[in-house]
Amino acid sequence: MSKTNRCLGKQGEDLALAYLARQGYCCIARNFRTRFGEIDIIARDGGTLCFIEVKTRAGGSFGRGADSVIRNKQRHMARAALQFLQSRHLLDAPCRFDVVSIDKAQQVPVVDLIRNAFVLDENNEVSDV
Amino acid sequence: MRDMTYYERKYRTLGRTTIIGVDEAGRGPLAGPVVAAAVCLKKRSFASRIDDSKRLSVSQRAAAYHELMTGCFYGIGIVNEAVIDRINILAATKCAMEQAIERLFARLPDRRREAVHVLIDGTVRLDIGFYNTCIVKGDQKDRSIAAASILAKVTRDRIMGIYDSVFPSWGFMQHKGYPTKSHRRAIDRFGRSRIHRISFCGVKDKPLSG
Numbered sequence: 546m547s548k549t550n551r552c553l554g555k556q557g558e559d560l561a562l563a564y565l566a567r568q569g570y571c572c573i574a575r576n577f578r579t580r581f582g583e584i585d586i587i588a589r590d591g592g593t594l595c596f597i598e599v600k601t602r603a604g605g606s607f608g609r610g611a612d613s614v615i616r617n618k619q620r621h622m623a624r625a626a627l628q629f630l631q632s633r634h635l636l637d638a639p640c641r642f643d644v645v646s647i648d649k650a651q652q653v654p655v656v657d658l659i660r661n662a663f664v665l666d667e668n669n670e671v672s673d674v
Numbered sequence: 675m676r677d678m679t680y681y682e683r684k685y686r687t688l689g690r691t692t693i694i695g696v697d698e699a700g701r702g703p704l705a706g707p708v709v710a711a712a713v714c715l716k717k718r719s720f721a722s723r724i725d726d727s728k729r730l731s732v733s734q735r736a737a738a739y740h741e742l743m744t745g746c747f748y749g750i751g752i753v754n755e756a757v758i759d760r761i762n763i764l765a766a767t768k769c770a771m772e773q774a775i776e777r778l779f780a781r782l783p784d785r786r787r788e789a790v791h792v793l794i795d796g797t798v799r800l801d802i803g804f805y806n807t808c809i810v811k812g813d814q815k816d817r818s819i820a821a822a823s824i825l826a827k828v829t830r831d832r833i834m835g836i837y838d839s840v841f842p843s844w845g846f847m848q849h850k851g852y853p854t855k856s857h858r859r860a861i862d863r864f865g866r867s868r869i870h871r872i873s874f875c876g877v878k879d880k881p882l883s884g
Contacts, residue, residue: 571772589801638803
């Protein structure tokens with residue numbers, strides 16, 4: 546990944562964090578890494594644990610950020626989330642997957658929060674809501 | 675009086691090998707963040723006194739803090755005043771504690787990640803998956819919680835020290851944001867700063883300045 550891309554991602558995450566704080570989310574962990582995949586932000590929204598992916602786009606030409614959280618990425622996120630829940634004995638806890646998309650094409654970045662962006666079925670396969 | 679390892683020994687006999695102490699600092703103040711620390715001690719004994727942060731002097735705390743930096747695994751959780759205003763102080767404290775435990779857990783070696791028992795100061799019920807126990811006045815009763823109270827207190831004091839240089843009018847270096855007479859007088863005179871908790875009584879109706 547190029548340096549500008551990583552920098553963009555980091556900025557996006559900071560922006561997302563500030564946005565989520567205003568929405569009443571409370572951040573618990575950032576950049577949770579496993580060998581299966583990475584989760585950008587783990588936060589608590591009320592009693593629900595949220596695994597949040599942040600997608601930042603510099604320009605509008607490739608579509609909105611959210612569109613790029615494709616099936617494969619969702620699967621990686623789900624695996625990492627399961628790993629997290631398992632190691633913290635939280636498999637029974639209520640949780641969901643959210644996506645924050647940030648569009649930096651405008652002068653003021655546009656932040657969009659999609660709650661419950663996708664779900665896991667009983668075989669731990671991902672599907673859209 | 676039971677000694678400072680009573681609870682630790684109690685849960686060790688149940689097979690819990692990793693004992694984590696959690697405490698918070700800064701629930702009462704009118705300004706600044708709430709800071710929580712989670713601690714897993716590496717050693718049995720420490721040269722400096724490990725006790726409730728409120729019972730130690732500033733220099734004793736500094737010495738203990740210095741020794742704890744290498745003598746334990748730790749995680750610090752910080753929740754700022756904007757979030758406190760939004761989700762209330764209890765939820766913010768819980769969140770800071772959870773954040774602290776999470777950061778500590780990420781630093782623990784694999785063999786210490788099994789059979790975890792978390793000892794929490796006060797009556798805060800956390801939604802964590804580990805076995806946990808709340809101990810009222812835990813910072814005086816258990817050494818892991820005492821160590822956590824020292825880390826949380828010293829960290830918060832440092833943050834307030836930095837804020838003091840940014841917002842010098844309120845005297846955060848002296849009272850660390852706690853509602854002392856001099857702090858209330860400063861609020862009456864200067865209004866509230868950007869780091870005051872708007873949701874707290876005595877700050878709510880004051881104009882913003884600085």
